[in-house]
Amino acid sequence: MKKETLSTLSRKYLMALTGLFLCFFLVIHLAGNFQLFLPEAQARESFNGYSKLLSGNIFIKAVSYILYASIIIHSVDALVITVFNRKKAGKYEYDKRGAASKWYSRNMGVLGTVILIFLVFHFKDFWYQYKFGTLPLDAAGNKDLYEIVIRAYGDIWYVLFYVLAMFALGYHLLHGFYSAARTIGVYHPRYVAFIRVFGTWYSYIITFGFAAIPLYIYFTHY
Amino acid sequence: MKIFLKIWRQKDAKSNGKLVDYEMDNVIPHMSFLEMMDTLNEKLVVSGEHPVEFDHDCREGICGQCGMMINGRAHGPLKNTTTCQLHMRSFKDGDTIYVEPFRAEGFPIKRDLKVDRSAFDRIIGAGGFVSVNTGQAPEANSIPITHEIAESAFDSAACIGCGACVATCKNSSAALFTSAKISHLAKLPQGQQEAHKRALTMVAQMDAEDFGHCSNTEACEVECPQGISVLNIARMNWEFLKGNILK
Numbered sequence: 433m434k435k436e437t438l439s440t441l442s443r444k445y446l447m448a449l450t451g452l453f454l455c456f457f458l459v460i461h462l463a464g465n466f467q468l469f470l471p472e473a474q475a476r477e478s479f480n481g482y483s484k485l486l487s488g489n490i491f492i493k494a495v496s497y498i499l500y501a502s503i504i505i506h507s508v509d510a511l512v513i514t515v516f517n518r519k520k521a522g523k524y525e526y527d528k529r530g531a532a533s534k535w536y537s538r539n540m541g542v543l544g545t546v547i548l549i550f551l552v553f554h555f556k557d558f559w560y561q562y563k564f565g566t567l568p569l570d571a572a573g574n575k576d577l578y579e580i581v582i583r584a585y586g587d588i589w590y591v592l593f594y595v596l597a598m599f600a601l602g603y604h605l606l607h608g609f610y611s612a613a614r615t616i617g618v619y620h621p622r623y624v625a626f627i628r629v630f631g632t633w634y635s636y637i638i639t640f641g642f643a644a645i646p647l648y649i650y651f652t653h654y
Numbered sequence: 655m656k657i658f659l660k661i662w663r664q665k666d667a668k669s670n671g672k673l674v675d676y677e678m679d680n681v682i683p684h685m686s687f688l689e690m691m692d693t694l695n696e697k698l699v700v701s702g703e704h705p706v707e708f709d710h711d712c713r714e715g716i717c718g719q720c721g722m723m724i725n726g727r728a729h730g731p732l733k734n735t736t737t738c739q740l741h742m743r744s745f746k747d748g749d750t751i752y753v754e755p756f757r758a759e760g761f762p763i764k765r766d767l768k769v770d771r772s773a774f775d776r777i778i779g780a781g782g783f784v785s786v787n788t789g790q791a792p793e794a795n796s797i798p799i800t801h802e803i804a805e806s807a808f809d810s811a812a813c814i815g816c817g818a819c820v821a822t823c824k825n826s827s828a829a830l831f832t833s834a835k836i837s838h839l840a841k842l843p844q845g846q847q848e849a850h851k852r853a854l855t856m857v858a859q860m861d862a863e864d865f866g867h868c869s870n871t872e873a874c875e876v877e878c879p880q881g882i883s884v885l886n887i888a889r890m891n892w893e894f895l896k897g898n899i900l901k
């Protein structure tokens with residue numbers, strides 16, 4: 433019975449707020465990525481121009497620091513919460529408790545870890561390349577991130593890994609979005625019902641939206 | 655009916671327990687689960703063995719004393735049912751039934767299936783009341799309250815404190831229990847005055863009692879004999895947030 437510095441609820445608020453910020457970020461990220469579905473020449477110009485615009489904008493820079501902080505806080509808090517819960521949990525010889533809840537709601541830590549592993553590759557292959565790598569230039573003189581994206585998704589294994597990670601993200605969101613609303617205290621049945629439907633659609637759109645991009649590129653370019 | 659039992663036997667809080675096999679012949683389908691346990695205990699006493707200790711009191715589903723993990727589910731296979739309201743007709747001839755105590759860091763085992771749930775009492779003690787001198791009971795109709803609010807407060811108040819929510823939670827979180835008390839009082843005019851303070855002190859006590867975080871898996875609502883809604887947890891989170899901002 434030792435006194436913790438943060439209450440269990442406060443730790444969950446942190447989780448929910450960082451999680452919701454990441455949810456918001458994903459919408460912007462996906463909207464930007466949809467440019468990749470344009471016809472090739474147009475997509476290259478538009479996508480590279482957009483990347484240039486974002487990287488030069490001071491406001492976006494500020495938001496990007498919130499983003500890095502959110503990923504770190506969310507992951508560290510996730511680890512603290514998961515380890516803490518493991519310690520408190522009762523263990524049964526014969527356990528059928530799983531029948532009472534959804535598998536993904538019980539495995540947020542596992543799903544989150546898959547997302548984290550994915551993020552390491554994702555940052556290395558695109559974010560790091562764009563910021564610190566030497567990239568070819570396109571006709572407009574912008575760094576040709578489009579080319580990097582197309583090359584990356586030529587490898588079927590990379591495409592599959594990406595799609596798998598998006599499904600992990602999808603299940604994470606299917607529970608996470610709804611759970612975050614609960615954590616911050618949305619208790620009126622009418623809004624709760626709305627959030628359940630909204631969260632489900634949100635999760636589907638994010639999952640299939642992101643997963644479609646590498647598949648589209650693989651099947652149209654290779 | 656013939657029933658094979660695997661029951662958790664543990665001498666005291668400190669010793670290691672294990673599952674012990676028992677066989678019951680002549681189990682009548684109309685028996686309640688606890689009557690079946692009583693029959694087993696009669697047999698054990700005759701043979702000179704220590705009976706299986708378990709908690710129970712009213713045996714009509716209202717006191718919240720009984721509670722066992724039966725075949726890996728809190729209070730057994732039925733929905734919204736206490737162990738005492740479970741009957742042997744829910745099982746088949748020749749079934750093997752695993753019986754374990756409710757397990758959680760916050761619920762130490764005292765003996766066999768008997769667990770110490772006094773953590774719940776301490777959570778209530780930390781603010782689950784209205785601190786005014788009540789004196790004479792006031793005229794019930796003198797406090798204006800709508801039917802809907804009265805009903806909703808009653809739904810929260812229906813918690814019998816059995817601990818199935820903790821037992822079934824993968825994190826052994828006491829969020830459903832604590833939140834039912836917090837919302838019950840926060841909804842009523844008598845309790846509203848202290849709603850924020852109460853949320854802070856009761857949550858602090860819940861944390862001090864070795865329970866885990868709520869992950870919103872919602873298993874607790876599914877297993878709760880009273881079907882206490884998980885929306886109480888949202889209400890607790892809200893009152894706690896307000897309490898922290900306004901304190």
Ligand code: HEM
Nearest residue numbers: 448451454455507510540541544545548608611612615869
């Ligand atoms: C784009 C990435 C991510 C998004 C949008 C996201 C979103 C969310 C949201 C909204 C929640 C619900 C918070 C709550 O229950 O109140 C959540 C919970 C959780 N997240 Fe994430 N998350 C992401 C990445 C990660 C990563 C990388 C990890 C792990 C390293 C992780 C681990 C967890 C865990 C363990 C929970 C459950 C916490 C609990 O038990 O209550 N998440 N996430």
Ligand code: FES
Nearest residue numbers: 713717718720738
């Ligand atoms: S013995 Fe009272 S609820 Fe089961």
